[in-house]
Amino acid sequence: GxxxxxxxxRVICKSGTSVKIExxxxxxQATTMFWYRQFPKxxxxxxxxxxxxxxxxxxxxxEKDKFLINHASLTLSTLTVTSAHPEDSSFYICxxxxxxxxxxxxxxxxxxxxxx
Amino acid sequence: GQNIDQxxxxxxxxxxxxxxxxxxxxxxxxxxxxxxxxxxxxPTFLSYNVLDGLEEKGRFSSFLSRSKGxxxxxxxxxxxxxxxSYLCAVFLTILTGGGNKLTFGTGTQLKVEL
Numbered sequence: 001g002x003x004x005x006x007x008x009x010r011v012i013c014k015s016g017t018s019v020k021i022e023x024x025x026x027x028x029q030a031t032t033m034f035w036y037r038q039f040p041k042x043x044x045x046x047x048x049x050x051x052x053x054x055x056x057x058x059x060x061x062x063e064k065d066k067f068l069i070n071h072a073s074l075t076l077s078t079l080t081v082t083s084a085h086p087e088d089s090s091f092y093i094c095x096x097x098x099x100x101x102x103x104x105x106x107x108x109x110x111x112x113x114x115x116x
Numbered sequence: 117g118q119n120i121d122q123x124x125x126x127x128x129x130x131x132x133x134x135x136x137x138x139x140x141x142x143x144x145x146x147x148x149x150x151x152x153x154x155x156x157x158x159p160t161f162l163s164y165n166v167l168d169g170l171e172e173k174g175r176f177s178s179f180l181s182r183s184k185g186x187x188x189x190x191x192x193x194x195x196x197x198x199x200x201s202y203l204c205a206v207f208l209t210i211l212t213g214g215g216n217k218l219t220f221g222t223g224t225q226l227k228v229e230l
Contacts, residue, residue: 032215043203043223044159049215057215093158097216103147103166103207105218107158 002028004096006108013084013115020080021111023094030096033077034105035069038091050077074099084115118142120221122204127227128194136189136224138204146216147207150178150189153223154200162189162202191226199228 003026013019023033031052036044048069049057056069068080077096081088092111098104119141128134140148147166151159163171165180165187177190191198204221 034217036220041225044220046217046219049217051215091156095218103164103216104161105149107160110156110158112156 002026002096002098002104002106004094004106004108006092006094006111008111009109010112011114013113015085015115016083018080018082019084019113020078021092021094021113023077023079023096023108025075025096025106028096028106029074029099030077031074031099032097033071034095034097035067035077035079036093036095038093038110044093047079081113084113086115089113089115118206118208118219120204120206120219122202122221122224124222125225125227127229128191130194130196130228130230132194133190133192134194134226136191136202136204136226138187138189138221140185140187140204140206140221142185142206142208142219144209145182145206146209148178148180148187149205149207149218150176150187151203151205152200153203159203194228196228196230199226201225 005024007022033050035047047062050069050071052071058064071077094108095105150162153159163178170179175192180187201223203223205218
């Protein structure tokens, strides 16, 4: 089946620094990728929809200047958490939408971010 | 707005059958997914329903009624490894601007006991 990778799988950073998370579709093209955040014992919350070659669409309440998304190619989207704070500590998961079927989403393994 | 509800927790016995319900009120409905998620891992795909009726896949079945805004996931012959969170997610067509997105329900934590 289709594979989506995320890097890094875990990251610890200091408050005030920025962290970049990469999401790659390894064997298919994805014009659309999604970024989710999940706090402990809660469901996935959609943060933004990343479209290749255009600006990301952010969900209500998500600061676009804090969570920078770049989808520069059909296989790579990046999420940069800028000026991270302890409350940004969470599990960040990306998914990639198969361009051919337009409904199958493949999830990455997630990135555990801890801000100290 | 979009509203997707599931029970928060359920407990069942190994070997038994359990049904996890999901109700939704959304606009732009384009299908419903069920995912399984173990703690600290990404969700894994279980089923996809776009038409009314029952989809069966081994020990897992999923049912959809679009007119009632209702779905359920049925797990048979429960095993200890089925202890996980089960997420109902509605695939929505974005009415303004186009495209599609997946909106998740609250998730149901299933505990399978001996």
